[in-house]
Amino acid sequence: MPLRPNSTEARDVAHVLHPYTNAVAHEAEGPLVVAGGDGIYILDGDGNRYIEGLGGLFCASLGFSEKRLVEAAYRQMQALPFYHSFGGKTHETAVELAERLKSLAPVPMTKVFFANSGSEANDTAMKVVWYYHNAIGKPEKKKIISRVRAYHGVTIATASLTGLPNNHRDFDLPIDRVIHTDCPGFYRYGRPGETEQDFTDRCVASLEALIEREGAETIGAFFAEPLMASGGCIVPPRGYYEKVQAVLRRHDILFVADEVICGFGRLGTLFGCESFGIEPDMITMAKQLSAAYQPISALMLNERVYGPLRDRSGTIGTFGHGFTYGGHPVATAVALETLKIYEERDIVGHVRAVAPGFQGALRRLGEHPLVGEARGMGLIGTLELVADKASREPFDPAWGVAAYAGRRAQAHGVITRALGDTVNLCPPLIITADEIADLMGRIGAALDDTWQWVQAGRRDAT
Incomplete structure (x- = not known):
């Protein structure tokens, strides 16, 4: 018999520690x-x-x-219910999905790394930033810039990227190496009498001042959602990303685009990068990649990042990072079917x-x-x-x-x-x-x- 909302039986499931929930109120009200x-x-x-x-x-x-996604999962469960990608192994749906994602990418990408959530994809991107700069002989270039009101996840590292107070409060976050610049939300942060263009210029000048203050030789990457979703659906002003990217290029700073929410049609383009003219070095994605029917995420790397990573793994003997369930065959099969549905139904x-x-x-x-x-x-x-x-x-x-x-x-x-x-x-x-x-x-x-x-x-x- 299904549990009834707010019934005695429903309150019993309060043994679950619920994320983003007031535990005191939850114990009184139930789920x-x-x-x-x-x-x-x-x-x-x-x-x-x-x-x-x-x-x-x-x-x-x-x-x-969506029955097609259920059927895709069932077919894959029958054929190969699990395998991993460690030690040079793979399976058909992971290979096919990686190729498909590369073909859809808004800018040229070289490799796809699979994980299970947006947090894991962004966490991986942070580690790749550090690995990359060690590989190219710039071990001091490790700080990462995020933005106030950004949301990039809840691991120790990605919750530090996230620029929301309740993700830091009492967790002893953010960690070192993560710094935040201005939120490009004109409604809340624009000054009296300031135009959107003036506000954009002030945000970009603030970013450049932060880089100069910290030292460009210490800054490895800039993370940004094309549209800041969990921070309050903040649409940056026209021209913001064009000017931000010019600053990043001038100071040799990687751009990581977090497409976890914007990706796969949410903004009326396949990727949010296309809506704003963003040309990133890495792209993270999750959520709508499988229409949420299976946990899956991905990080795409361009050749600039992948080449040194590849060579460094040869020197060390391995790229020592990965997740047991990253690129899970059921999740990748469902993601492939999801992408087919997106295309067939436009x-x-x-x-x-x-x-x-x-x-x-x-x-x-x-x-x-x-x-x-x-x-x-x-x-x-x-x-x-x-x-x-x-x-x-x-x-x-x-x-x-x-x-x-x-x-x-x-x-x-x-x-x-x-x-x-x-x-x-x-x-x-x-x-x-x-x-x-x-x-x-x-x-x-x-x-x-x-x-x-x-x-x-x-x-x-x-």
Whole structure:
């Protein structure tokens, strides 16, 4: 019998230590127990349907009932349920997927390394940066620049790259060698009277000043998501990446593009790099690579990085890094089928067709008295909630206004995610225009509920 949400039985599963969860509140409330899925919807133990407005965790691109992916996993389980890539071994689906990814890459790439999550892919990229600079005789060139509000993972290394306070607080992070530069979010960080162009120039000048202050001879790489998703769906201003890349080239600093969320159609291009003119040395990817039906990630390296790595492994006798389940045959088989579906159904074209409606509805919600800015691109967006629209004053974090809005969205049948002051949306790529209208209507109802709650709280406070 399935567990019912918030039932006694459901509370018993609180023995699980849940990520990104207030453990005290969770012990009192219990989890939402998800029992099934159908297209863009999930179902709880009582059969209630919810629009999965975050695509699971920015990943369930083909929804929750794609039979072709189930069948691909089953076929591979029968043929070869497991093998690894250590010691020069491989299997057919890993080889085929690597070739396919190389053919799709937005810039020329030489090798593909498989892992199991975005965190592992970015962690690997960090290690490759260090290995590479040792290989080329620059052992001091090891610092890595990330950005405030970036999200690159939760391992010790990648949580250090991540520029969000709660990923550092009480974990004794960030580690040495990781430094952060400005977030390119104009709405929150632009100064009064400053144009977006002025803001861009200030961000780029700040980056160059950081490099000069630290010493370019000590900086190995710059990590960036094309669009900063978990940090609040921050779309950088026009021309930002062009100028950033000029700075990096001038100082001989590698560019690592984190395509874990943006990759495979989310922004209306196959890779986010294509949307912003980014030409990276390495690309990490995960999530939509398998439509979330299997854990898999990948790191692609260009020849500049791979050549010295190859030669150094010959000197040492090995490239001493890898994961037992990296390039797992079931995961790579499902990823291959996912890429076939993207191509056959023109998923990127579908995103381009429905994105204007999604973004238009999002902007209309931006007129709500609670919303300071509605922003996004393709099929991802956020609503930043503020206490005052004119001054952009944020709410007192103790109020938990965005979290309350997220709970009201769930009450209206939408799963979303509140991160700080933002309510985030990233639905499956298969969502239709009618489903978008339904999604946005429910979010609007949740905002109305939240507005009434805020007004009542303000009256009580006086």
